[in-house]
Amino acid sequence: MEASPYTIHAFHVLVAAHILTGATGAIAFWIPVIGRKGGTDHKRWGRLFTRCMLATGAFACAMSLMTLAAPMATHPHLVGKLDQALITGVFGWMMLYMGILTINLAWYGWQCVLNRRMHEANRRPFNLALQGLVTVAALNCAWQGWRIDMFLMMAFSFVGVATGATNLWFIYKPKRAPHDWQKEHLKGLVGVGISVYTAFMAFGSVRLMPELALNPVMWSVPLAVGLGIILYHWFTLDRAARQRASAREGFAD
DSSP: OOOOHHHHHHHHHHHHHHHHHHHHHHHHTHHHHHSOTTSHHHHHHHHHHHHHHHHHHHHHHHHHHHHHHSHHHHOGGGTTTSOHHHHIIIIIIIHHHHHHHHHHHHHHHHHHHHTTTOGGGGGSHHHHHHHHHHHHHHHHHHHHHHHTTOHHHHHHHHHHHHHHHHHHHHHTOSSOOTTHHHHHHHHHHHHHHHHHHHHHHHTGGGGTOGGGGGOHHHHHHHHHHHHHHHHHHHHHHHHHHHHHHHHHHHHHO
16 A cells, blocks of 8 residues: 555654654653652652553554554565565554554553552443453564464564453452552563563664564563562562561460
């Protein structure tokens, strides 16, 4: 499908906006992660990061839909380097899935902290709809990857399925520890960080070295680092909870 000059111009504007919000979020990400939790800086930079990620995910979805409509016209720099099926699969379907995943994790992580004293509010329709949407997008990404024999698309789709399932598990969890919302808040927003750094290392590298965009290492490094951050902070939260419980038992005695 041919694209009009106005469509291509709009696509370039979306790319610029996507890069701007993504880069801002990628920088803001580290302040809440490294800094003191619950402080003014944590809240301020966390809000900035969340808003940037919601915008970044929305721009990614719009770019992916335009790619699906006109894959070669929106990616002329890849003509002769990657075939149309691959561009449609990776920069169309997979980017659509990652955009939805980014929105899902950013919104979910934000809701976990906003609704920490009213857990039932996490069951609002939009939050629930995002869990179904990310699952469908992930399964479609796996299917599209199978069609073009792209293992990377099939493998990475597991993250979206796991996200939807674990988010719903917490949303409907009947008995929750007092710090469970903190663990889910952390999982959601660090998960967004994984998403944005994966996009920069994978999709971003395509303009300089297109072959690197499909290198599994470019996708696995942010995932490994992000999971390490999540597990470390989960361990810290669990340890603090055990210490508080022990202190209360000692006081009771």
